Amino acid sequence: MKTNFLFYIFTISTFVSVHSELLHFDWVVSVSSNVPIGDPKEVIMINNQFPGPLLNTTTNDVVIINVHNNLTEPFLMTWNGVQLRRNSWQDGVEGTNCPIMPGKNWTYKFQMKDQIGSFFYFPSLFFLKAAGGYGPIRINNVETVPLPFPRPDYEYDILIGDWYFDEYKDLRISLEDGCKMPFPDAILINGMRSNQAIFEFQPRATYRLRISNVGLKTTLNFKIQDHEMLLVETEGAYTLKKYHQSLDIHVGQSYSVLVTAKNHSYGSSYHMVASSRFIPRELSGLAIIRYPGFDVESLVAVYPDEPSQDEYGYAMEQALSIRTDLLVGAARRNPQGSYVYGSINISRTLILQNGEAALDGQNRYTVNGVSFLHPRTPLKLADYFQLSDVFEPGFVPAATVGDVPRLGVSVIDANYHDFVHVVFQNPLDSLQTWHSDGYNFFVVGMGRGKWEEGKMETYNMIDAIYRSTIQVYPYSWTAILIKLDNQGMWNLRSQDAEKWYLGQELYIRVKGDVNDPSKISPRDEAPIPANVIKCGKVADL
Secondary structure, eight states: OEEEEEOOOTTTOSOOOSEEEEEEEEEEEEEEOOOSSSSOOOEEEETTBSSOOOEEEETTOEEEEEEEEOSSSOBOEEEETOOOTTOGGGSOSTTTOOOBOTTOEEEEEEEOTTOOEEEEEEEOSTTGGGGBOOEEEEEEOOTTSOOSSOOOSEEEEEEEEEEOSSOHHHHHHHHHTTOOOOOOSEEEETTBOTTTOEEEOOTTOEEEEEEEEOSSSOOEEEEETTBOEEEEEETTEEEEEEEESEEEEOTTOEEEEEEEOOOOOTTOEEEEEEEEOSSSSOOEEEEEEEOTTOOGGGOOOOOOOOSOTTOHHHHHHHHHHOBBOTTSBSSSSSBGGGSOGGGSOOOEEEEEEEEEEEETTEEEEEETTEEEOOOSSOHHHHHHTTOTTSOOTTOOOOOOSSOOOEEEOOEEEEETTOEEEEEEEEOSSSOEEEEETTOOEEEEEEEESOOOGGGGGGOOOSSBOEESEEEEOTTEEEEEEEEOOSOEEEEEEESSHHHHHTTOEEEEEEEOSOSSGGGOOTTTSOOOOTTOOOOGGGTTO
16 A cells, blocks of 8 residues: 655654655465475465565665564564664674564564665575575656666566575474585575576567576576577666676675567567576576567477586686666766766775684584674674673674684674775685675675785775675675765675575674664664564663
8 A cells, every 4th residue: 555645753763754655565474385396395485476466666665564573483574785774673683682582573663765666675584595585676766867778668577596496494493403405405596496587578578677686595597598688777777788698696685687679570489597506406486588479389488598607717717797877867867977986985995704613513604703693682683772781892703713603692882974994704615695685785896815905906996886785706805995875784694595594694883973872863863663573682762
């Protein structure tokens, strides 16, 4: 349901005087055994749909989603790429929210403040994502800000991801017992096995495809047989327009491409292909692009022949070619290039190195030698109620060699409006993908080997892509610049579900001048929600 209004809502922000819409949703989270492929297993549905319903919004809309948990386990939903301006209370991860218990409900309230783009939502707790529960998010432009390309005739949301035949509970127990994740069993497109998802094309029409990798671990290469894709947007930033035959899409990443249908004879059809990258098992998921008069008998299977499975050089070259279009507006009319990030003084540099260690009989994953172990009380609540024994602000050691890995609660303390330089260093032979809740960042550089200060001379300080999820190739580094202009407690995590579940994450506490969180002005950060769920040490406060 939609209602036009000029709103004044303390739970969203301070006074906001902008014409928007208030969107109400009622979502029921349940399980079904109607699996897309393989033996029957539990699949998480949202309103009896897998994938879940499209969250279709416009810049500055306020979203109210009442989530009913009909599972037998606690549940939270997180909004991958949505910045939740000044409102980490709605982030839906273990460090900010107490879970929605079985049989209970909780209402999320947040604003799509100053954003456009393509994103998705998914369950954040207990490895539930392995059973589905994900769905697409669109944030459309307001009418007063034109699209930087001709308006497409049609749009499709395309969710691609790896899939495991094992139950999510069995995968979770296996990880807790010290085992590593096996290779996936299949690739799904919109929750369906090969040749089940069908996309209707009309001759000469233009289509915007919003593609997200919603899987657990696997980078996927996406292509459409005999059709070029014009890249136009990634995670809320409009890109320099460039045609691609295929795109590497890493776990947690989202892209928009324009595809022009062929001026074609009656009855043609083509394959859409999502294929595994950088793993020994070659898997492909296929969907059908169907033109009018399609004859299924005439469809010839097509499988990827490029790029090769181990071609990291090709992948890095493509990643570095994706840049921001400085001349066009996004959520606002002013050009994306109005923010000249290359001229801002850096407040501090953080080097974050991923690692792997055996701790307490488990195979764990680390950041700077610390594997994150969640306390029973969410960090956001502990911070608000000023509990001193839940976490130690600033507890993130330097990335040094030879330190003994350990379990801990890593929280970076940062000042509101700091401009931070972060280097992700990957010394291992597997690809890494990092995501920041609450923020996009400028991806200014990446390269092979170990980062050193001289690498800053190679940085793109003009038109680096601005996004929230970025890959780090094996034995390589990636550097980002991030403006900490969103006060709150924000999760920085590996998007690899195995590594995230086993400790590869930390939190950034972005705070202003007020030490007592209960006295922060709503102009700087939203107050604690009236419906906040309390647990752990604050359960009775």
